[in-house]
Amino acid sequence: xxxxxxxxxxxxxxxxxxxxxxxxxxxxxxxxxxxxxxxxxxxxxxxxxxxxxxxxxxxxxxxxxxxxxxxxxxxxxxxxxxxxxxxxxxxxxxxxxxxxxxxxxxxxxxxxxxxxxxxxxxxxxxxxxxxxxxxxxxxxxxxxxxxxxxxxxxxxxxxxxxxxxxxxxxxxxxxxxxxxxxxxxxxxxxxxxxxxxxxxxxxxxxxxxxxxxxxxxxxxxxxxxxxxxxxxxxxxxxxxxxxxxxxxxxxxxxxxxxxxxxxxxxxxxxxxxxxxxxxxxxxxxxxxxxxxxxxxxxxxxxxxxxxxxx
Numbered sequence: 137x138x139x140x141x142x143x144x145x146x147x148x149x150x151x152x153x154x155x156x157x158x159x160x161x162x163x164x165x166x167x168x169x170x171x172x173x174x175x176x177x178x179x180x181x182x183x184x185x186x187x188x189x190x191x192x193x194x195x196x197x198x199x200x201x202x203x204x205x206x207x208x209x210x211x212x213x214x215x216x217x218x219x220x221x222x223x224x225x226x227x228x229x230x231x232x233x234x235x236x237x238x239x240x241x242x243x244x245x246x247x248x249x250x251x252x253x254x255x256x257x258x259x260x261x262x263x264x265x266x267x268x269x270x271x272x273x274x275x276x277x278x279x280x281x282x283x284x285x286x287x288x289x290x291x292x293x294x295x296x297x298x299x300x301x302x303x304x305x306x307x308x309x310x311x312x313x314x315x316x317x318x319x320x321x322x323x324x325x326x327x328x329x330x331x332x333x334x335x336x337x338x339x340x341x342x343x344x345x346x347x348x349x350x351x352x353x354x355x356x357x358x359x360x361x362x363x364x365x366x367x368x369x370x371x372x373x374x375x376x377x378x379x380x381x382x383x384x385x386x387x388x389x390x391x392x393x394x395x396x397x398x399x400x401x402x403x404x405x406x407x408x409x410x411x412x413x414x415x416x417x418x419x420x421x422x423x424x425x426x427x428x429x430x431x432x433x434x435x436x437x438x439x440x441x442x443x444x445x446x
């Protein structure tokens with residue numbers, strides 16, 4: 137798929153609390169995040185996939201750059217948190233408020249086109265700097281669970297305010313040829329986790345980033361698509377020109393609510409998504425389309441599809 141730029145909780149959902157929700161894993165993150173993320177299955181006997189967990193992106197075959205390489209200079213702000221005059225912030229403006237949530241523009245909408253550059257490893261500010269958010273990993277309480285029709289999913293185990301960082305969509309960074317090869321080798325039964333981010337920059341140039349969490353990934357790989365999502369994805373850069381694909385709450389999220397993002401990247405832009413999907417359906421083999429079970433009133437009927445990798 138592609139992206140263009142409080143109280144007790146019953147893990148059984150609406151059921152009364154029983155022992156029917158089977159804990160299949162105490163922590164899908166293997167202790168590599170700030171909080172444990174347990175997995176539950178009260179739907180069938182399916183086991184969690186055997187993956188190698190990584191909290192953030194790693195270099196895969198053909199990666200143009202190692203995401204772990206430190207490429208940016210750091211700021212000289214010898215304070216606990218940076219101000220608006222910090223070199224990391226001043227170019228594009230502050231992305232976060234003092235609580236670490238995304239800032240909104242007039243009208244309460246998020247700015248989806250402004251680049252986000254966080255303070256990095258070379259910066260002299262403190263770890264509590266308000267410009268260090270996505271790089272810190274998962275802090276919100278999450279649960280992986282087995283859905284009835286969509287495989288595994290992720291739900292919130294706490295209230296998440298609008299604009300709060302939830303997790304990355306992390307995996308192997310691939311070159312274009314490797315991304316195409318892996319996509320074309322998929323069978324009709326395989327899930328396609330490869331995400332292509334396209335960023336439109338100066339002079340009409342388009343920069344592509346291909347992320348594959350199929351075998352090496354983080355909790356973000358379990359988050360399902362919705363045509364009316366409650367998360368939005370934004371590229372966030374820290375040390376490297378390879379962005380973190382950061383997922384933020386696009387609205388206030390309740391305890392037990394399933395998390396979702398729009399695999400097409402058209403957050404809150406339903407009409408554009410319908411037009412895009414209609415064009416794709418006419419241009420490709422219909423057998424490559426997968427049905428969407430998001431249940432939204434604005435559901436397009438099929439999961440977003442990127443024909444450029446075929």
